[in-house]
Every structure is written in C-alpha cells, then in structure tokens.
Amino acid sequence: MNIANNITQTAKKVLEAEAQAIARLANFIDESFEACVKTILQIKGRVVVTGIGKSANIAQKIVATLNSTGTPALFMHAADAIHGDLGMIQSDDFVICISKSGNTPEIKVLVPLLKRKGSRLAAMVSSTDSYLARCADFILNANIEREACPHNLAPTTSTTAALALGDALAVSLLEARGFSSEDFACLHPGGSLGKRMYLKVADIYPQNQVPRVTEQAPLKEIIIEISSKRLGATAVLTENKKNLIGIITDGDLRRMLNKYDTIEGIRASDIMTPSPLTIEASAYAVEALVLMQNKSITQLVVTKSGEFAGFIHLHDLLKEGLV
Template structure:
C-alpha cells in the first residue's frame, strides 16, 4: 500500500476543490432555476427526484430535505423506474433527474417515458449540452470542472455540487412558501431538534417548587424557603399585592454575611436583587437556555403580568436534552 507523502495536504486539496466548485455554482443560478422554483410551487402533486449510482444517493438526501422543509417529495431509482416503479409518478408530479453526464443509458430510456406521463422535468446536470439537459423543461446547472479524485473518476466534487444545489432549491422553495419555524417544528417533533422548536417554559417550570417570600420576611425565613425548595433561590413579592419585586439567591446570602455582622432587622427587601430578569411561560425553552448561558446564571423566574409564577432551572433544560 502506497501512502501519500502528505495525507493532510491531500485532504485539504479535496476540500478546497469541492468548496471552489460549490462557490462557482452561484454563477449558474439563472432564469431557468427561478422558473423551476416557480413551477414546483404551482404543482398539485409531489416532487419526484431520481438518479442512478451515486446520483441516486444524492437524490435521496434531497428528497429528505424537501420533505422536511414543506415540499412533498419522494425518491425513485432511475433503474427501478423502467422496471415498474414508473407507476408511482402522476401527471401532476414534478420530476428532477440528477445525472452528471446526462447521457447514461438508463436516463435515455427513462426521459421519454417521463415525457409521456406529462410531468414537468428538471435536469440537474454538469453538462448542459447533454441529452438530459436538452430534453428537460428546466436546467439546474451543477457544472463542475473535474472530480476531486486524482483520476477524475470517482464521483466526489460532482455529487457535492448536486447536494449543495439541492439545498439551494429546497431553501428557495421554503422561503417562497413562507415556511415558518412552527411549520418546521410540526415536521420535526422528535429528538433535541424538535424540543428546541416546540418545548416551552410552561411545559417545564410547573414541575418545580415555586419558592417565594414576602418583602418583609426575615433572613431565617428566606434561608428556610431557599433550602426547603432546593432551587438555590427565592422570589420576593410585595406583602400586599403579591407583585414580583426581586430575587434572592444563595450568592446574595453569602454576600449579606460578608457585609453585615448581624442579621437582626434585615429583611428580604434589604438583600434581594430588585427587578430580576424574568421570562413568560410561553417562552421557548431554547430561548431560556440561551438567556441563562449568556447571563451565566442557573435559574430564571417565570412571571406573567408582573406576578410570580415559578422558576425554570438550568438542570431542567439539560434534562430535556437541549444541549
């Protein structure tokens, strides 16, 4: 086995070659690309993405991206299409065929059959002079000069370019549809990603204790409340209206002991941090996490219309897998 003299250099050259190829794709986004997006937006059916070999693998990933961003799509292997799978395509569907050369035998057999179905056809090709490009309704130009493979044989740069162009298509459709964060969340309810999109503070904080003391509470009462509720802090509310006016943490108690020789006559209002940072129950949990990280704190008061509701703790968010 002959190892390259500089493995790192080889790897860097591959990445640079593919990055440059993707950057050049921006020059190929033209009227045909825009018309393709507009046509997909008008269809009543689905987007069917097909290809053969490595292009088929890229087609599957593009289908997954389209489905998750609001464009119904399905994958059809080009070889299987001419052996029965063509039946999955309806006249209202839109077909995207991926092929670097655009001249493979399977593609030449498939294209006339697609035309007979009446579906619109987009060619994602590297060669715009190819059979596929010349017979398609739209051209998605994924041209690359050469593969990153030193022999210019293994599909590397070409498949990366097709993948990137598929992302460009999916995001263009997403924005044109006005696909929102809530739409995205409805399609991704599972895992940490789903939780970041739909989990709210109100889904979490009610499971915790809600430590609070009146503004005139003694230091002993404050310590008992913090210790018994085990959140490392307590809210401070007014004795009459119960409005939230402050927060006392373990750190505030330690600073008090350093400042005063005696706790006699000291009340919650003396040692509290006034006007504490709060969030509302309908805040997304991911936003609460971001606030805690930014402020280097471990808990946030949940309040609504100036009234104390409870606490959400960093441990709650970690338990939900938001990091």
Template sequence: MNLPHNITLTAKKVLQLEAEAIARLAEFIDEGFQKCVEAILSIKGRVVVTGIGKSANIAQKIVATLNSTGTPALFMHAADAIHGDLGMIQQDDFVICISKSGNTPEIKVLVPLLKRKGSKLAAMVSSTDSYLAKNADYILNANIEREACPFNLAPTTSTTAALALGDALAMCLLEARGFSSADFAHLHPGGSLGKRLYLKVGDLYTQHEAPYVSEHARLKEIIIEISSKRLGATAVLEAGTEKLVGIITDGDLRRMLNKYDSIEGITATDIMTPAPLTIEAAEYAVEALALMQNKSITQLIVTNSGKFGGFVHLHDLLKEGLI
C-alpha cells in the same frame, strides 16, 4: 501501507476544487432555474427526485431537505423505476433526474417513460448537451470542470455540486412559500432542534413548586422556603400583593453572613437582590438559556403577564437537551 507524500496537501486540494465548483454554480443560476422553481410551486403533486449510483444518494438527501422545508417529495431509484417503481409517480408530480453525464442506459430508458406519463421533468446535469438535458423541460446546470479524484473518475466534485444545487433549489422554494421557523418546528418536533423551535418557558416552570416569601419574611422562613423547594432561590413579593420585588439565592445568604455581624432581625428586604431578571412564560426556552448564559446564573424567575409564576432552572434546559 505507503501513505501519500503529503496528506494535508491532498486534502486541501480536494476541498479547494469542490469549493471552486460550488462557487462556479452561481454563474448557472439563470431564468431557466427560476422557471423550474416556479413550475414546482405550481404543481398539485409532489417532487420526485431520481438518479442512479452516487446520484441516487444525493437524490435521497435532496428529498429529505425538501420534505423538511415544506415541499412534499419522494425518492425513486432510477433502476427500480424501470422495474415497477414508476407506478409511484402521479400525473401532477414533478420529476428531477440527477445524472452527471445524462447519458446512462437507465436514464435513457426512464426518460421516455416519464414523458409518456406526462410528468414535467427537470434535468440536474453536468452536461447540458446530454440526452437527459435535451429531453427535459427544465435544466438545472450542475456543470463541473473535473472531479476531485486524481483520475477524474470517482464522483466527488460532481456529487457535491448536485447537493449544493439541490440546497439552493430547496431554499428558493422555502422562501417562496413563506415557510417559517414555526412551520419548521411542526415538521421537526423531536430532538433538541425541534425543542429549540417550539419549547416554551411555560412548558418547564410548572414542573417545580414556586418558592416565594414576603418582603418582611424572617431568615428562618427564607431558609426553609429555599431548602424545601430545592431550587436554590426564592422570589420576594411585596407584602399583601403578587408584585415581585426581589430574589434571594443561596449566594445571597452566604453574602449576608459576611456582611452582618448579627443576623437577628434580618428580613428578606435586607438580603434580596431587587429588580431581579425575569422571563415571561410565553418566551421560548432557548431565550431563557441565552439569558442564563449571558448573566452566568442558573435560574430565572418566570412571570405571567408581569406577575410571579415560578422558576425555570438550568437543569430543566439540560434535561430537555437544549445545552
């Protein structure tokens, strides 16, 4: 096999061409783009994205992005549309047709059928003089100067430009709808991404027992509490109240042995770290993770309205896939 003379040079050239094409798209974001966004916001139906060949692949990705960011959408292959799938389009739907040339045979057959159904049509095209562009209600200009392919044939720059323009459209719709991270979490409940957006500390700490001792507790009681609850630490509460005054960890016990020649009569107050770092149960689990990583610790005391509730451990976050 004869490898290209300079693989690195070729790769950099492709990336530069595609980056320049995307940057150039900003010049085409005009009043027509804004009106297209406004039209989509006003519909009662869904956004139907269609295309053929590589454009169909891009259409599927744009549909996925729209659905996940609050704009109901579905994909329709342009070739299948003229063989029965056109029935999926309802009167209140909005169609986006992706085509570099805007002149493919399937598109020329499809466009009149869409117009007959009364659907609003946006053309995402590289050629604004094409059949598709001239017959569309809105134009999303995805013009490129050339493909990254050395023969200017393989869809490369054109598909990248269409993908980026689709992202721009989806993000405009997201912001216009006031779509929030909480909304995003509702649509992405599975996997670590969803958990980062909805999992609370309160969902985790109740899985454990809540080790605690009185500030006057003796060493034996402290060791038994830490060992039996198996979290490597215990909270220290003010005697006769639920007020948190400190924390004792395995490390504190080791440091205590180095500090005192005699351990007789030692109480929790002598060993504990006062005013420990805490997190409220209502906080997101990712906040607990950030605190642990920032302070290089493996557990946090959880509070409920300021009162001791229990512990959340780094292993809990690991088990949930947040790390």
C-alpha cells in the same frame, strides 16, 4: 515530503476544488432554474427526485431537505423505477433526475417512460448537451470542470455540486412559499432541534414548586423556603404577595454571612437582589437558556402578564435536551 504533509495538502486541494466548483455554480442560475422553481410552486403533486449510483444518494438528501422545508417530495431509485417503482409517480408530480453525464443506460430507459406519464422533468446535469438535458423541460446546470479525485473518476466534486444546487432549489422554494420558523418547527417536533423551535417556558415551569417570601420574611423562613422548594432561590414579594421586588439565591445567603457580623433580625429585603431578571411564560424555552448562559445564572423568575408565576431552572432545560 513526509506522509503528514501529503495528507494535509491533498485534503486542502479537495476542499479548495469543491469550494471553487460550488462558487462557479452561481453563474449557472438562470431562467431555467427560475422557471423550475415557479413550476414546482404551482404543481398539485409532489417532487420526485431520482438518480443512480452516487447521484441516488444525493437525491435522497435533496428529498429530505425539500420535505423538511415545506415541499412534499419522495425518492425513486432510477434502476428500481424501470422494475416497477415507476408506479409511484402520478401525472401531477414533478420529477428531478440527477445524472452527471446524463447518458447512463438506466436514464435513457427511464426518461421516455416519465414523458409518457406526462410528468414535468428537470435535469440536474453536468453535461448540458446530454440525452437527459435535451429531453428535459428544465435544466439545473451542475456543471463541473473536473472531479476532485486525482484520476478524475470518483464522483466527488460532481456530487458536492449537485448537493449544493439541491440546497439552492430547496431554499428558493422555502422563501417563495414564505415558509416560517414556526412552519419548520411543525415539521421537526422531535429531538433538541424541534424543542428549540416550539418548546415554551410555559410548558416547563409549572412542574416546579413556587418558592416565595415577603420582603419582611425572617432569615429562618427564607432558608426553609429555599431548601424545601429545591430550586436554589426564592422570589421576594411585597407584603400583599402581588408584586415581585427581588430574588434571594443560595449565593445571596453566602454573601450575607460575609457581609454581616450578626444575622439576627435580618429580613428578606436586607439580602435580596432587587429587580431580578425575568422571562415571560410565553417566551421560547431556548430564550431562557440563552439568558441564563449570558448572565451565568441557573434560574430565572417566570412572569405571566407581568406578574410573578414561578421559576424555570437550568436543570429543566438540561432534562429537555436543549443544552
């Protein structure tokens, strides 16, 4: 067997083993898990997640997920806890301790100290008859049959299972709190993800010029308006300049040259695309992006309470990092 086949088979075995372990966790979601969620919902303090070794790395990710989904949380390394960091825990806090065996020396030292502080304790363990599990108020069962490591030594499946169980906990809390996409946006204001959640068309389009002509505008006026306003298009309004009736783009001008033998006397109403696509100023900018992508266009007419207000261009969305 060549080395490429060995690599492929090994990688598939690992993924299949970990997928099966995660699927198996569904059988362990029980009254203790439910009681743990309900207790966290009622606490006045924070959720403190702790562990040692690879479990500490998983604890940090779970803390990040909890914080981003509306559950205040912080990370405490189990080894540092017994050298001073225990002071960060208050009596109103809820502690989740992650340990595959539940019997590591640091955990055995830490648990009595946590109980002395009066904190409620949940054990996320693979071994439910371990020291940690016996001392805990709640058990989050992350049991696995074996690691994906061929020697059954390196934390692989166990850390994946703990990570997935942490996600199940965070999402259960999210839904129980009624945490909305708007709430999520408030906690993620930075980067493209945040902008997708809160940036609106009204935040962007006012920076653009407002190209517009009336339906009787001659060709020269149309070309000057499109060129000077630099958006590749102009809105076409009724003679009273109140009602939007069409749009003329660079493409419409090119098609005009193919359609007409002479361009003398051409008016806006002759070459415009009637009833153009529009988007309300109150819509999210990402909605404008999706509409442009679906229709293969680069600009949209913006309306405000149904009336023409301006344009938003694909380049605006590119500059905001939404694409």
